[in-house]
Amino acid sequence: MKITVLGCGAIGKLWIAGLIQQSHDVQGWLRIPQPFLDVNVDSVNHSPFQLRILSNQKEWLSESELLIVCLKSWQVSDAVNALIPFLRAQCPILLIHNGMGTIDELAVSESTKGRPFLQGITTHGAYQQGQNIIHSAEGITHIGPLNASARQYSDLAEVLHNALPDVAWHNDIHTISWLKLAVNCVINPLTVFYQCRNGELLQHSEHVQAVCDEVYQVMEREGVIPTSQSHLYKYILDTIELTSNNYSSMYQDVKYQRHTEIDYITGYLIRRASAQGLVLPENNYLFQFIKQKEGNYDHIST
Numbered sequence: 001m002k003i004t005v006l007g008c009g010a011i012g013k014l015w016i017a018g019l020i021q022q023s024h025d026v027q028g029w030l031r032i033p034q035p036f037l038d039v040n041v042d043s044v045n046h047s048p049f050q051l052r053i054l055s056n057q058k059e060w061l062s063e064s065e066l067l068i069v070c071l072k073s074w075q076v077s078d079a080v081n082a083l084i085p086f087l088r089a090q091c092p093i094l095l096i097h098n099g100m101g102t103i104d105e106l107a108v109s110e111s112t113k114g115r116p117f118l119q120g121i122t123t124h125g126a127y128q129q130g131q132n133i134i135h136s137a138e139g140i141t142h143i144g145p146l147n148a149s150a151r152q153y154s155d156l157a158e159v160l161h162n163a164l165p166d167v168a169w170h171n172d173i174h175t176i177s178w179l180k181l182a183v184n185c186v187i188n189p190l191t192v193f194y195q196c197r198n199g200e201l202l203q204h205s206e207h208v209q210a211v212c213d214e215v216y217q218v219m220e221r222e223g224v225i226p227t228s229q230s231h232l233y234k235y236i237l238d239t240i241e242l243t244s245n246n247y248s249s250m251y252q253d254v255k256y257q258r259h260t261e262i263d264y265i266t267g268y269l270i271r272r273a274s275a276q277g278l279v280l281p282e283n284n285y286l287f288q289f290i291k292q293k294e295g296n297y298d299h300i301s302t
């Protein structure tokens with residue numbers, strides 16, 4: 001397949017390396033255009049992948065049969081809108097990011113009407129070390145349709161699974177997105193609040209539970225109830241344990257004075273809560289807390 005990967009950070013490069021090894025034709029797309037991109041990935045079993053590939057080729061973009069978007073949630077709608085005029089109408093667009101709400105922003109634009117959008121939620125761990133991407137933990141990527149025109153693309157799950165296993169297709173990706181949102185609403189701002197790794201949140205279980213209970217109320221009103229309130233809490237505790245050594249992405253964003261994804265995590269939750277007539281004191285406090293942290297940066301990194 002001919003594929004463009006928009007956003008060539010750690011996760012974007014994992015996809016590029018995996019897809020090229022399956023003989024797909026893949027180019028990268030960078031915010032600051034450049035004709036080539038070096039992809040150096042150390043896999044979990046330490047075998048290295050190194051290749052210089054083309055990037056930012058308009059003709060390639062217009063021939064692409066899949067656009068994979070691996071950007072931070074706040075970058076997605078502007079970046080995708082800029083590429084839409086060059087894409088074929090039937091080119092599926094897979095959005096892989098934390099948080100929710102980007103599809104609502106994209107749906108506002110006339111040019112996105114009827115375009116097939118898919119959501120991807122991944123648990124792969126990867127980070128940049130010098131020029132290399134270290135694939136630190138294998139995981140699973142859940143994908144599914146964000147609109148009716150994307151429902152016919154379930155075959156993509158197999159293509160993607162062969163490149164970077166595991167990949168699972170879900171007709172109802174909305175519920176999975178909400179579960180991941182719940183995890184991110186609890187873990188991400190609280191690790192900034194307590195200045196800690198994910199695992200240390202187990203020492204603040206009352207606070208974890210209070211934030212989690214508010215998320216559950218919103219999920220209930222939204223009609224997304226995959227589980228009971230106590231199961232959601234247990235699911236979040238299990239995720240804290242599984243990722244106990246991690247510094248959450250928001251912790252790292254604040255540490256390096258980068259724009260966080262709070263507007264698409266807690267911000268999205270609060271917007272849905274107010275549409276449902278709910279007030280969320282714990283989450284409101286954490287939202288303001290992170291906004292204040294961002295406001296205190298002496299500069300903003302990208």
Ligand code: KPL
Pocket residue numbers: 098183184187188198239243246247248249250
């Ligand atoms: O998604 C994550 C993040 O850090 O953004 C979790 C699951 C909390 C893992 O750190």
